[in-house]
Amino acid sequence: MAVVLVVEDDVFIRELAESMIQDWGHTILSASDVPQAMAHLRSSVPIDALFTDVYLKAEIHGGCDIARQAILMRPSLRVLYTTANRITDKLHTLFAVGTHFLPKPYTEDQLGISVRNLLAA
Amino acid sequence: MAVSDIAASDIVETVPSALLILDRNLNISSANRAFYQTFRTSPDETEGCLIYDLGNRQWDIPALRTLLESVIPHRASVEGFEVEHNFPTIGRRTMLVNARKIFRPGEHDGFILLAIEDVSEERAARKESNRNWQVTQSIVDTIRDPLVVLENDMTIVTASKAFLTMFGITQAEAYGRRVSELGQHQWDVPALRNLLDKVLPENRPIESFEIEDDFPGLGRRVFNLNARKIMQPGNHAHRMLLVFEDITDRKQRERDAELLTNEISHRIKNNLQVVVGLIAYEIKSTSAASVPGLKAMQARIGAIAQLYDLISQSSRGGSIAVDAYLNEIAKQMSASLIGDKSGIEIRVKAAPLAIDPDRAVPFGLLVNELATNAIKHAFPNGGVGHVLLAVEQVHDDIELVVSDDGIGMQGKVVQELPEKRGSDYVAIFVRQLGGTLTRPMPEGKGTTVRIRLPLLLLPAGGAAPLAA
Numbered sequence: 001m002a003v004v005l006v007v008e009d010d011v012f013i014r015e016l017a018e019s020m021i022q023d024w025g026h027t028i029l030s031a032s033d034v035p036q037a038m039a040h041l042r043s044s045v046p047i048d049a050l051f052t053d054v055y056l057k058a059e060i061h062g063g064c065d066i067a068r069q070a071i072l073m074r075p076s077l078r079v080l081y082t083t084a085n086r087i088t089d090k091l092h093t094l095f096a097v098g099t100h101f102l103p104k105p106y107t108e109d110q111l112g113i114s115v116r117n118l119l120a121a
Numbered sequence: 122m123a124v125s126d127i128a129a130s131d132i133v134e135t136v137p138s139a140l141l142i143l144d145r146n147l148n149i150s151s152a153n154r155a156f157y158q159t160f161r162t163s164p165d166e167t168e169g170c171l172i173y174d175l176g177n178r179q180w181d182i183p184a185l186r187t188l189l190e191s192v193i194p195h196r197a198s199v200e201g202f203e204v205e206h207n208f209p210t211i212g213r214r215t216m217l218v219n220a221r222k223i224f225r226p227g228e229h230d231g232f233i234l235l236a237i238e239d240v241s242e243e244r245a246a247r248k249e250s251n252r253n254w255q256v257t258q259s260i261v262d263t264i265r266d267p268l269v270v271l272e273n274d275m276t277i278v279t280a281s282k283a284f285l286t287m288f289g290i291t292q293a294e295a296y297g298r299r300v301s302e303l304g305q306h307q308w309d310v311p312a313l314r315n316l317l318d319k320v321l322p323e324n325r326p327i328e329s330f331e332i333e334d335d336f337p338g339l340g341r342r343v344f345n346l347n348a349r350k351i352m353q354p355g356n357h358a359h360r361m362l363l364v365f366e367d368i369t370d371r372k373q374r375e376r377d378a379e380l381l382t383n384e385i386s387h388r389i390k391n392n393l394q395v396v397v398g399l400i401a402y403e404i405k406s407t408s409a410a411s412v413p414g415l416k417a418m419q420a421r422i423g424a425i426a427q428l429y430d431l432i433s434q435s436s437r438g439g440s441i442a443v444d445a446y447l448n449e450i451a452k453q454m455s456a457s458l459i460g461d462k463s464g465i466e467i468r469v470k471a472a473p474l475a476i477d478p479d480r481a482v483p484f485g486l487l488v489n490e491l492a493t494n495a496i497k498h499a500f501p502n503g504g505v506g507h508v509l510l511a512v513e514q515v516h517d518d519i520e521l522v523v524s525d526d527g528i529g530m531q532g533k534v535v536q537e538l539p540e541k542r543g544s545d546y547v548a549i550f551v552r553q554l555g556g557t558l559t560r561p562m563p564e565g566k567g568t569t570v571r572i573r574l575p576l577l578l579l580p581a582g583g584a585a586p587l588a589a
Binding site for chain 1: 257383386387388389391393394395396397398402403404416419420422423426427430456459
């Protein structure tokens with residue numbers, strides 16, 4: 001089973017995603033903004049995957065910034081982005097190479113497929 | 122015959138310029154044929170006459186007096202002395218006079234040779250050209266958009282006041298410079314250069330080329346560049362008119378609208394995520410029989426949200442391209458096909474039509490219901506199969522066809538509750554769209570549903586599709 005860092009500024013949406021991921025047997029690390037996420041990433045705790053919202057209130061592309069730094073710190077980290085925003089070509093260019101994406105709103109089944117594919121990649 | 126054998130008189134009679142020879146007292150010794158023809162006089166009236174007395178004193182011209190009495194005595198020759206005069210016999214004339222003192226060997230006084238060239242027509246044409254140019258420049262200056270006229274080597278011939286203000290330069294500073302050399306060479310853009318290079322040789326106008334920059338006289342602006350070849354009748358030289366349309370305010374409004382649209386879209390979809398999440402919590406604690414209905418509800422909410430991006434673009438006044446719309450539905454549905462359904466492929470075949478944004482949601486939900494039903498009923502045990510979403514124009518109607526190559530109807534009429542409700546939704550959406558639904562028919566292998574809809578779809582080109 002994997003350790004997944006979930007970064008989401010909406011508490012309800014984050015806790016819902018976390019409970020789903022935990023139901024599948026994975027371990028959860030939780031963050032609601034960039035500093036909290038970076039604190040987890042700088043720690044020695046092993047992290048297999050990052051599931052992050054792109055838009056984090058004050059940080060318009062905060063999730064992209066976290067993912068970019070996270071991959072530099074942990075090159076084997078798998079990344080799954082999500083956002084309620086429209087996916088433009090400009091936003092696509094901010095996604096790190098080899099990462100995955102799941103648009104909002106996602107159901108449990110869709111998140112399940114995305115996490116399974118992410119960890120199998 | 123050698124050149125030296127040619128008599129001077131022969132040369133004098135041959136040259137096109139009017140020639141006069143005056144003695145030291147300014148009496149006319151002789152004139153050539155060109156003089157007599159140009160000024161409509163004869164040798165009898167001319168020879169021996171004081172030049173000022175010639176033709177009832179019509180040659181008593183102040184400028185000529187100045188030349189003959191004040192300039193010639195001090196110089197051996199004068200060239201290009203311009204004399205303009207209104208001759209009673211031939212009208213107003215502009216003449217270029219060349220004068221030279223001629224001395225024969227042994228003679229002290231000598232003669233004055235006057236060569237008179239009638240440049241009246243040339244001067245009139247030049248005046249007309251200057252007047253036209255002034256009119257053009259006045260028009261250019263009254264146009265609010267900055268514009269320049271370029272030579273075929275891309276140098277500036279003239280620029281409007283608005284253009285000069287924009288770059289903070291004078292007309293003299295603009296003249297002869299290339300557009301690419303203006304400012305800090307920020308207009309030296311290969312894409313623009315390539316377009317400009319084709320305007321004159323290929324007569325290919327530039328309709329719109331957007332460029333955003335900081336300008337000394339204006340600050341940061343966005344301009345739409347338009348360029349076309351201009352030709353002057355009777356003039357083979359071609360020039361280019363380059364107009365800078367200031368679209369800064371329009372661009373800002375578009376950006377503000379896009380920002381607002383994105384913000385609203387973000388909030389709506391986040392809220393829909395909360396709704397989908399609430400249903401997910403219900404699913405955890407509800408009876409197994411209720412789960413399919415709740416999951417179907419999640420899928421419908423997801424369908425609305427996923428289509429929202431396409432629909433929200435139409436809120437800025439455009440329509441939605443049907444093929445892009447159906448492809449988006451197919452993509453999202455395909456992403457949800459898991460387990461034994463993962464072998465099902467959803468295909469799209471759509472005519473180039475655009476959809477009315479007001480009816481995009483029921484149309485999208487209708488397609489979603491029909492495709493969901495096809496996946497569920499045509500392939501109950503999964504496996505490999507295809508679902509086709511097709512839209513085409515049939516006379517004055519639009520036909521939506523959702524077909525599959527699954528197990529077919531097999532005489533089924535009564536359906537379980539969630540599917541029955543799905544069929545109800547289909548009927549409601551069809552009524553909402555003012556269409557008619559044919560009974561699902563087995564056609565070959567599988568099932569085909571055909572729905573005729575009134576012209577809720579507009580021909581592509583009637584409005585700019587935004588969802589391509």
